[in-house]
Amino acid sequence: MIRPARLRDGAGIALVAPAGPLPPGALERAVEQVEAWGWRPLPGPHAAGSHHGYLSGRDEDRLGDLQAALFSPAVDAVWCLRGGYGTMRLLRRIDWRPMLERPRPLIGFSDNTALHLALVRRGLVSFHGPHAAADPFPPFTGERLRELLVRPEPAGVLPLPEESGERPAAIRGGAAEGPLVGGNLALLAATLGTPDALRAEGAILFFEEVGEPAYRIDRLLTQLELAGVLDAVAGVVIGGMTEVPIPTRDDIPPVREVLAGRLHDRGVPVLTGCPVGHIDEMWTLPLGIRARLDADAGTLELLEAAVR
Amino acid sequence: MIRPARLRDGAGIALVAPAGPLPPGALERAVEQVEAWGWRPLPGPHAAGSHHGYLSGRDEDRLGDLQAALFSPAVDAVWCLRGGYGTMRLLRRIDWRPMLERPRPLIGFSDNTALHLALVRRGLVSFHGPHAAADPFPPFTGERLRELLVRPEPAGVLPLPEESGERPAAIRGGAAEGPLVGGNLALLAATLGTPDALRAEGAILFFEEVGEPAYRIDRLLTQLELAGVLDAVAGVVIGGMTEVPIPTRDDIPPVREVLAGRLHDRGVPVLTGCPVGHIDEMWTLPLGIRARLDADAGTLELLEAAVR
Numbered sequence: 001m002i003r004p005a006r007l008r009d010g011a012g013i014a015l016v017a018p019a020g021p022l023p024p025g026a027l028e029r030a031v032e033q034v035e036a037w038g039w040r041p042l043p044g045p046h047a048a049g050s051h052h053g054y055l056s057g058r059d060e061d062r063l064g065d066l067q068a069a070l071f072s073p074a075v076d077a078v079w080c081l082r083g084g085y086g087t088m089r090l091l092r093r094i095d096w097r098p099m100l101e102r103p104r105p106l107i108g109f110s111d112n113t114a115l116h117l118a119l120v121r122r123g124l125v126s127f128h129g130p131h132a133a134a135d136p137f138p139p140f141t142g143e144r145l146r147e148l149l150v151r152p153e154p155a156g157v158l159p160l161p162e163e164s165g166e167r168p169a170a171i172r173g174g175a176a177e178g179p180l181v182g183g184n185l186a187l188l189a190a191t192l193g194t195p196d197a198l199r200a201e202g203a204i205l206f207f208e209e210v211g212e213p214a215y216r217i218d219r220l221l222t223q224l225e226l227a228g229v230l231d232a233v234a235g236v237v238i239g240g241m242t243e244v245p246i247p248t249r250d251d252i253p254p255v256r257e258v259l260a261g262r263l264h265d266r267g268v269p270v271l272t273g274c275p276v277g278h279i280d281e282m283w284t285l286p287l288g289i290r291a292r293l294d295a296d297a298g299t300l301e302l303l304e305a306a307v308r
Numbered sequence: 309m310i311r312p313a314r315l316r317d318g319a320g321i322a323l324v325a326p327a328g329p330l331p332p333g334a335l336e337r338a339v340e341q342v343e344a345w346g347w348r349p350l351p352g353p354h355a356a357g358s359h360h361g362y363l364s365g366r367d368e369d370r371l372g373d374l375q376a377a378l379f380s381p382a383v384d385a386v387w388c389l390r391g392g393y394g395t396m397r398l399l400r401r402i403d404w405r406p407m408l409e410r411p412r413p414l415i416g417f418s419d420n421t422a423l424h425l426a427l428v429r430r431g432l433v434s435f436h437g438p439h440a441a442a443d444p445f446p447p448f449t450g451e452r453l454r455e456l457l458v459r460p461e462p463a464g465v466l467p468l469p470e471e472s473g474e475r476p477a478a479i480r481g482g483a484a485e486g487p488l489v490g491g492n493l494a495l496l497a498a499t500l501g502t503p504d505a506l507r508a509e510g511a512i513l514f515f516e517e518v519g520e521p522a523y524r525i526d527r528l529l530t531q532l533e534l535a536g537v538l539d540a541v542a543g544v545v546i547g548g549m550t551e552v553p554i555p556t557r558d559d560i561p562p563v564r565e566v567l568a569g570r571l572h573d574r575g576v577p578v579l580t581g582c583p584v585g586h587i588d589e590m591w592t593l594p595l596g597i598r599a600r601l602d603a604d605a606g607t608l609e610l611l612e613a614a615v616r
Contacts, residue, residue, distance in 0.1 A: 050559070052522075052559070052560070052561050052565075052566075053522070053554070053557045053558075053559040053560035053561065054522065054523040054526075054554075054557070054560060084523075085523040085524075085526065085527055086523075088527060088530045088531070088534065089526070089530055091534060092533075092534065189498065190497065190527055190528075190530075190531050191531070191534070192500050192501025192502075192531075193500025193501035193502075193505055193531070193534075193535035194500075194501075194531065194534035194535050195534065196534075197501055214360075214361070214362065215362040215392075215393040215394075216393075218362075218393065218397070219393055219396060219498055220498075222396045222397055222498075223396070223498050223499070223500075223501070223502065225400075226396065226399060226400065226499070226501075226502035226503065226504075227501035227502050246361070246362075249361045249362070250361075251358070251360070251361040252360070252361035252362060253360050253361065257360075258360075
């Protein structure tokens with residue numbers, strides 16, 4: 001896997017919104033965050049726009065901002081402002097060549113999982129981490145991201161937030177090593193059958209999901225199973241999974257039971273309750289980097305540096 | 309494509325629930341419906357069960373009922389009682405050989421789209437039609453289904469219900485011929501990347517959806533696009549598409565606009581507002597049978613018999 005160069009003081013950070021529209025004040029917040037870290041914010045011209053309610057702009061505008069960032073010599077990293085939906089609409093038209101010529105970190109999660117998959121397919125490390133416009137943006141989240149972007153050394157065992165509601169717990173014990181792959185569960189499923197589909201042979205697969213009821217989590221995992229993904233992985237790391245009750249039914253199992261039912265009997269370690277995804281205090285996970293999952297100890301260890 | 313034998317008086321009709329649990333009284337209603345048509349209802353032993361809130365039974369029980377129906381010499385057709393979710397969980401374990409040895413109609417839609425895809429992949433005609441436990445079960449819906457199952461002649465131009473809220477309307481004009489493929493949009497997307505994925509080369513693709521907001525319809529269609537499905541089709545027929553407003557946004561476009569945005573510029577005819585899917589008065593569409601779409605005239609014509 002090709003690692004991008006580490007970020008140094010004064011690095012230029014493109015701020016783009018390839019998916020949904022930002023709430024008021026979000027871009028300003030992101031600009032302040034980048035400046036506070038000693039970097040130069042470079043907001044895309046259409047970052048604060050809105051189109052059709054669920055997009056931050058027309059495809060041409062969202063693509064234009066992203067593509068301009070990739071081509072710009074001033075840009076040392078591309079940081080997505082938020083997710084939502086819309087990134088998949090751009091996939092066919094993105095020219096990734098400038099990233100291969102000068103690899104740089106791309107950061108985001110949720111809908112932006114599609115961008116990570118496209119980069120990993122092309123052999124580049126990509127960064128599943130917080131959005132630049134996150135509110136709140138806790139120190140834990142910032143430290144995890146910043147450390148990975150500036151230090152060309154393996155991060156080692158990832159620490160846990162001090163006050164986390166959920167702690168890592170094994171659905172199935174054991175340990176495994178492999179490159180990290182994954183992202184938002186709905187997006188992982190939504191890219192199956194496409195040229196940028198997840199490849200998971202021998203990998204540590206992580207996923208997270210928000211706002212999907214139990215039967216949909218089940219369906220998404222079943223699609224991954226039928227596509228051969230679950231047969232291929234060396235281990236599974238599960239991040240934040242929100243419970244979505246169905247008002248008309250009182251006999252729906254908790255999401256954890258659905259996950260256990262689909263994942264327990266595969267002979268690989270499965271760790272749930274990790275700080276990944278739609279939660280405030282979250283890890284950044286560098287896709288393509290080798291990691292060691294120890295489900296008994298409840299730890300995930302990054303074995304390689306994510307930047308050069 | 310292999311056509312099943314037509315149904316005659318006294319035919320044995322297996323009633324199975326491979327997906328979600330039935331509401332009270334539903335199985336009794338289905339039994340009466342089958343008897344009223346002069347056929348013999350053969351309910352699966354676990355058809356009226358419930359498991360985990362969103363399944364009609366454990367995988368073994370749902371699979372057992374379906375598999376027993378396929379192997380039974382008394383069964384002349386398999387009629388799914390309802391959709392919901394759960395059929396995909398069985399796909400890897402269904403033994404379809406008895407259907408190849410003695411082809412019979414399988415009827416259902418929504419989640420049961422997965423069964424149709426598996427059968428069409430194996431060269432068998434399958435029937436996207438009402439569920440046996442539908443409530444109400446209007447005469448229009450029953451006549452369309454029954455005609456296809458008992459008459460070994462092409463159905464011709466499909467009639468419209470007399471009092472339909474929506475009438476067929478062209479998103480893009482033109483005419484095309486090809487085999488019918490399709491089903492529930494979420495299920496078509498959920499099987500991409502799997503061995504039973506939709507194949508749509510030169511086909512008339514139909515789909516319908518219920519309960520998905522505009523951005524999800526967009527995402528599902530975008531997955532079909534990225535998977536090459538939309539590039540491959542000869543024409544598109546759209547059935548019932550429910551509007552799901554997002555309470556916090558007042559600028560979300562109507563679903564029809566999303567459909568037009570994704571489908572208009574592909575150079576193939578697209579007809580929307582057809583009586584297919586989660587609506588009371590619905591067509592039965594025989595998958596694999598050649599059809600002619602005339603988007604200008606607003607018609608769909610079945611060119612071949614669906615049974616022998």
